Amino acid sequence: QWIYLNGEFVTKENAKVSVYDHGFLYGDGIFEGIRLYNGNIFKLREHLDRLYDSAKSIMLEIPLSYEEMQEAVAETLRKNNLKNGYIRLVVSRGPGDLGLDPRRSPKANVIIIAEQLAIYPEEAYVNGLKTISVSPRRNLPDALNPKIKSLNYLNNILVKIQSNLAGVGEAIMLNSQGYVAEGSSDNIFIIKRGVVFTPPCYCGALEGITRLAIIELCAKHGIPLKEEPFTLHDVYVADEVFFTGTAAEVIAVREVDGRTIGEGKAGPVTTRLLKEFRGIVE
Numbered sequence: 001q002w003i004y005l006n007g008e009f010v011t012k013e014n015a016k017v018s019v020y021d022h023g024f025l026y027g028d029g030i031f032e033g034i035r036l037y038n039g040n041i042f043k044l045r046e047h048l049d050r051l052y053d054s055a056k057s058i059m060l061e062i063p064l065s066y067e068e069m070q071e072a073v074a075e076t077l078r079k080n081n082l083k084n085g086y087i088r089l090v091v092s093r094g095p096g097d098l099g100l101d102p103r104r105s106p107k108a109n110v111i112i113i114a115e116q117l118a119i120y121p122e123e124a125y126v127n128g129l130k131t132i133s134v135s136p137r138r139n140l141p142d143a144l145n146p147k148i149k150s151l152n153y154l155n156n157i158l159v160k161i162q163s164n165l166a167g168v169g170e171a172i173m174l175n176s177q178g179y180v181a182e183g184s185s186d187n188i189f190i191i192k193r194g195v196v197f198t199p200p201c202y203c204g205a206l207e208g209i210t211r212l213a214i215i216e217l218c219a220k221h222g223i224p225l226k227e228e229p230f231t232l233h234d235v236y237v238a239d240e241v242f243f244t245g246t247a248a249e250v251i252a253v254r255e256v257d258g259r260t261i262g263e264g265k266a267g268p269v270t271t272r273l274l275k276e277f278r279g280i281v282e
């Protein structure tokens, strides 16, 4: 397996960054999770747009142009001879001194890892995941803006720990006003009487690329969809619930906080949207 590290390809064993890297020391950096289906990089432009927006927002200078980054991703896939898999693209502030000041980290590190991935077993897409809700974890835009896909995933990891302790597959994050934001590493949708709902990103959600693909699929197939805030009550009484993400794709939820959702498995609209989604990614 070859890892792209600042323009060179190194083996996994040699893929190292300095302990003075501010991505490591302070989570000062950004990343993208991108999916490869049958040689097709799904929505690479949208992912790179988000990456460069995140970089601009934290004033991180990516040492590759947009085109050079596209080429670096393509080269990494060729080098690993991958047709299907998952690409993790990381840009950290790079090595500096022990202070926070990014001016001391003049050169960002660019890392591209490509490998196979299957975060949920296929049966989970039919039976759905058991989930819980967790205490407010998602910052509102006034804190670290959730639209920035930064290396600051400790909030998400704490949510993952809570779901592990509860013995469930994923957890739903609320924002400080008690509205539903998203999952620990995916966006959330609910369906009620044939209408699909998803929180607007200002509720504290990453502007998910899979989320947008589902919004577009609903529009294309005349499935009514509303981007509006909703609460845990709305989730509990929903007919269907599902998460979306590059790694997760479209994964049904069968239970939230002990409440069975619908028939306790992937619902008809969820199943249809997963099928349509898998139809567009090839």
Ligand code: PDD
Binding pocket: 032, 033, 034, 156, 182, 183, 184, 185, 186, 187, 205, 206, 207, 208, 209, 210, 211, 244, 245, 246, 247, 248
């Ligand atoms: N997650 N929300 C969070 C907090 C995420 O980390 C992710 C992606 C999403 C889904 O966004 P998208 O559809 O653009 O992947 C939402 C990991 C990194 C992933 O699935 O790759």
